[in-house]
Amino acid sequence: MNIYVLMKRTFDTEEKIVIENGRVSDDGVNxxxxxxxxxxxxxxIKLKDAHGGEVTVVTVGSEDAEKELRTALAMGCDKAVLxxxxxxxxxxxxxxxxxxxxxFKDKSFDIILGGNVSNDNGTGQIGPRLAEKLGIPHVSxxxxxxxxxxxxxxxxxxxxxxxxxxxxxxxxxxxxxxxNEPRYPSLPGIMxxxxxxxEVLELDDLDLDEDDVEAKTETVEVFLPPKKQAGxxxxxxxxxxxxxxxxLLKSEAKVI
Amino acid sequence: MSNTAEKALKGGSFLVDELTPxxxxxxxxxxxxxxxxxxxxxxxxxxxxxPHMETLEKQDLELTKKLLRKAGDLGLLGADxxxxxxxxxxxxxxxxxxxxKFALARSFSLSYGAHVGIGSLPIVLxxxxxxxxxxxPDLATGKKFAAYALTEPGSGSDAxxxxxxxxxxxxxxxxxxxxxxxxxxxxxxxxxFVVYAKVDGDKFTAFIVEREFPGVxxxxxxxxxxxxASSTRTLILEDVPVPVENVLGExxxxxxxxxxxxxxxxxxxxxxxxxxxxRVLEVAVRYANGRKQFNTPISSFTLIQNKLAxxxxxxxxxxxxxxxxxxxxxxxxxxxxxxxxxxxxxxxEAIAEYxxxxxxxxxxxxxxxxxxxxxxxxxxxxxxxxQEYEVEGAYRDxxxxxxxxxxxxxNRLLVPSxxxxxxMKGDLPLLQKAQTLQEELLMLMPEEPGDxxxxxxxxxxxxAKKVFLMVAGLGVQKFGKNLEHEQELLANxxxxxxxxxxxESVITRTQKAIDKTGLEKNQQKLxxxxxxxQEAFQKIEALAKESLLVIEExxxxxxxxxxxxxxxxxxxxxxxxxxxxxxxNVMKAETYIx
Numbered sequence: 001m002n003i004y005v006l007m008k009r010t011f012d013t014e015e016k017i018v019i020e021n022g023r024v025s026d027d028g029v030n031x032x033x034x035x036x037x038x039x040x041x042x043x044x045i046k047l048k049d050a051h052g053g054e055v056t057v058v059t060v061g062s063e064d065a066e067k068e069l070r071t072a073l074a075m076g077c078d079k080a081v082l083x084x085x086x087x088x089x090x091x092x093x094x095x096x097x098x099x100x101x102x103x104f105k106d107k108s109f110d111i112i113l114g115g116n117v118s119n120d121n122g123t124g125q126i127g128p129r130l131a132e133k134l135g136i137p138h139v140s141x142x143x144x145x146x147x148x149x150x151x152x153x154x155x156x157x158x159x160x161x162x163x164x165x166x167x168x169x170x171x172x173x174x175x176x177x178x179x180n181e182p183r184y185p186s187l188p189g190i191m192x193x194x195x196x197x198x199e200v201l202e203l204d205d206l207d208l209d210e211d212d213v214e215a216k217t218e219t220v221e222v223f224l225p226p227k228k229q230a231g232x233x234x235x236x237x238x239x240x241x242x243x244x245x246x247x248l249l250k251s252e253a254k255v256i
Numbered sequence: 257m258s259n260t261a262e263k264a265l266k267g268g269s270f271l272v273d274e275l276t277p278x279x280x281x282x283x284x285x286x287x288x289x290x291x292x293x294x295x296x297x298x299x300x301x302x303x304x305x306x307p308h309m310e311t312l313e314k315q316d317l318e319l320t321k322k323l324l325r326k327a328g329d330l331g332l333l334g335a336d337x338x339x340x341x342x343x344x345x346x347x348x349x350x351x352x353x354x355x356x357k358f359a360l361a362r363s364f365s366l367s368y369g370a371h372v373g374i375g376s377l378p379i380v381l382x383x384x385x386x387x388x389x390x391x392x393p394d395l396a397t398g399k400k401f402a403a404y405a406l407t408e409p410g411s412g413s414d415a416x417x418x419x420x421x422x423x424x425x426x427x428x429x430x431x432x433x434x435x436x437x438x439x440x441x442x443x444x445x446x447x448x449f450v451v452y453a454k455v456d457g458d459k460f461t462a463f464i465v466e467r468e469f470p471g472v473x474x475x476x477x478x479x480x481x482x483x484x485a486s487s488t489r490t491l492i493l494e495d496v497p498v499p500v501e502n503v504l505g506e507x508x509x510x511x512x513x514x515x516x517x518x519x520x521x522x523x524x525x526x527x528x529x530x531x532x533x534x535r536v537l538e539v540a541v542r543y544a545n546g547r548k549q550f551n552t553p554i555s556s557f558t559l560i561q562n563k564l565a566x567x568x569x570x571x572x573x574x575x576x577x578x579x580x581x582x583x584x585x586x587x588x589x590x591x592x593x594x595x596x597x598x599x600x601x602x603x604x605e606a607i608a609e610y611x612x613x614x615x616x617x618x619x620x621x622x623x624x625x626x627x628x629x630x631x632x633x634x635x636x637x638x639x640x641x642x643q644e645y646e647v648e649g650a651y652r653d654x655x656x657x658x659x660x661x662x663x664x665x666x667n668r669l670l671v672p673s674x675x676x677x678x679x680m681k682g683d684l685p686l687l688q689k690a691q692t693l694q695e696e697l698l699m700l701m702p703e704e705p706g707d708x709x710x711x712x713x714x715x716x717x718x719x720a721k722k723v724f725l726m727v728a729g730l731g732v733q734k735f736g737k738n739l740e741h742e743q744e745l746l747a748n749x750x751x752x753x754x755x756x757x758x759x760e761s762v763i764t765r766t767q768k769a770i771d772k773t774g775l776e777k778n779q780q781k782l783x784x785x786x787x788x789x790q791e792a793f794q795k796i797e798a799l800a801k802e803s804l805l806v807i808e809e810x811x812x813x814x815x816x817x818x819x820x821x822x823x824x825x826x827x828x829x830x831x832x833x834x835x836x837x838x839x840x841n842v843m844k845a846e847t848y849i850x
Binding site for chain 2: 070074184185186188190191
């Protein structure tokens with residue numbers, strides 16, 4: 001089976017967000033594999049264990065992501081590909097999907113797995129956009145995956161309910177929490193990882209020009225959520241409390 | 257490869273040579289792979305072990321075994337075991353990182369340490385190929401567990417005074433062991449014990465004893481002040497037949513194994529203390545930032561900041577010293593040839609080379625941690641005294657570090673005696689250096705250090721080494737062979753040496769970092785180095801003064817005190833302000849930060 005995983009390098013979920021010059025500062029921040037992509041990696045390795053084949057993990061971004069790719073290799077992926085966008089001024093989800101589509105153009109694959117969203121931008125667009133460009137079916141937020149021959153039986157999280165979907169390969173799926181428990185890279189895995197191939201591609205290698213993938217969107221402003229205010233306890237009997245609550249929701253919070 | 261081993265610095269040479277940044281391993285040198293190993297260990301501890309800490313502390317030994325086996329599945333038990341025997345044969349830096357991260361799990365890390373360290377290493381380092389083949393694959397994967405049995409009720413620091421006996425049976429096939437070994441970590445569940453006993457009444461010898469051998473039993477669990485997750489019992493040996501092929505090393509040469517395993521145990525203990533210190537600082541600063549009194553976080557009070565800064569500085573000094581030492585071990589041990597590895601004497605030699613450094617680290621790191629846990633409790637106020645708070649346990653757990661693997665008193669005494677031995681053997685040119693210094697002292701002119709970063713600290717270090725030479729030299733002159741009876745003086749010398757080692761470690765680490773990434777990015781390191789060196793130097797001065805008063809009197813004393821004053825003259829800086837700045841960075845990061 002030819003298995004591909006899309007991986008993004010993101011902020012450690014425990015990092016404090018600091019905004020500097022209108023951007024989220026990454027000074028001294030810890031980076032990790034996007035947690036949803038970790039589910040995808042784990043599932044890919046399980047598929048390989050069950051059906052044989054090869055897992056290739058692909059990322060688009062800065063060359064610093066080599067570290068996270070090595071971690072994926074240490075978990076059990078066989079090959080890694082880093083498509084460097086260091087020469088591009090600004091990229092967005094459109095750019096990333098465009099680059100991935102160019103990469104997959106001449107690849108043969110049975111399944112592509114990715115995370116449902118990234119824990120930084122959280123748009124959840126890459127998977128669906130890529131599937132659309134490749135002209136293959138996609139199922140998002142999956143929590144269970146079984147493959148039999150050419151058929152996939154999938155459970156997906158539909159806002160708390162479970163939807164059961166059957167789809168045929170080739171297929172793209174995005175992972176939701178609950179799909180599996182990602183393994184830690186074992187020490188033997190870590191030792192093996194350094195000998196596994198990690199290919200770095202420039203946009204040139206994909207016949208793309210920087211201008212072809214410049215972001216279509218522009219970030220106008222970045223700001224932190226407002227500081228949580230102290231709660232307020234309403235006084236009086238239930239009736240007057242309810243009245244006061246409605247008044248506050250209308251006049252202060254302006255939500256009704 | 258053996259060139260590297262030869263290139264490795266000589267033990268104790270720091271007293272006479274200057275250390276250059278490229279000669280010292282620093283945590284900033286960690287490879288990507290080593291960082292991944294640390295991360296896997298940390299994830300394993302955080303996700304698999306910490307949720308069970310409460311149960312583990314009630315001594316659920318089945319759970320301990322289960323969790324250790326899980327560690328085995330990840331390869332964490334095989335770091336120090338060669339690949340040929342089912343381990344991973346990792347470098348000493350990697351195995352130290354694992355030890356450091358295990359410390360997050362407090363006393364569970366003792367079960368781990370006793371197994372992979374003092375339990376398995378005697379076989380790794382001194383076993384025959386057959387013994388290695390028989391025991392190591394199971395120990396490296398967690399199929400079996402190991403323990404180390406040296407101490408007896410009547411012999412603690414005096415390890416060679418053991419009373420356990422071994423007598424060859426008539427058929428010459430088995431040694432019959434009788435005796436009791438006390439306070440044996442992992443004894444509740446270990447399958448394999450390395451036991452020391454005396455053959456024919458005086459030949460101190462190591463044996464591999466299996467739990468299943470007839471006559472092996474253990475006593476009740478000890479009720480300890482701390483480290484409650486670890487199993488500590490008496491190992492009872494009653495007419496235990498141990499096959500002759502289970503003699504470890506040579507008959508009568510057990511002390512070589514015992515002392516060298518202690519050396520390794522000491523640096524590993526220091527590594528663990530560094531891991532614990534980082535964690536405790538993190539817990540303390542988070543508490544200080546979150547706890548409000550008088551409507552303001554207590555971390556905004558400068559007396560609390562002062563504590564946080566001191567804790568950070570001690571951690572930095574311990575971490576820098578310990579990893580420097582691990583680097584020395586890596587350079588020497590990891591580069592032994594296959595042949596040398598199979599020659600126990602060569603292995604013992606390589607370890608013994610750094611006996612001084614091992615003792616220094618053990619003392620420094622265990623006392624740094626004890627200071628840090630104490631202040632962490634203090635920062636927590638009354639809550640720090642309550643069992644629901646992590647620092648309460650950390651405080652109790654820390655105390656044993658100053659006692660086991662050789663008490664800090666024994667380790668202090670070992671430092672000057674090892675230095676003296678090396679000097680007498682001609683391995684350390686201290687006598688020549690002391691002579692040159694004597695001439696220099698007569699016409700000593702105060703020097704002005706430069707004002708580039710670390711100039712002042714290097715100046716202090718240079719003079720600290722001279723102070724050491726003066727005090728040690730005079731001590732030897734005065735007391736000669738009777739020096740060993742002047743324990744207070746010896747301890748003072750050890751403390752002077754310890755401060756020198758730590759000063760040099762932080763200076764060189766900070767210099768290396770500045771060379772690599774510039775001054776701007778290393779402000780915290782620089783501040784901590786400046787404060788540490790000034791305070792360490794002041795301690796050295798006080799220790800030296802007290803020592804001179806022991807050694808000299810009359811005019812000689814006055815002359816030497818005057819020389820000391822010249823050697824220790826410098827312009828101190830405002831450490832209070834610097835500590836506030838250090839604390840601010842710790843408070844912002846809410847963790848140990850360099």
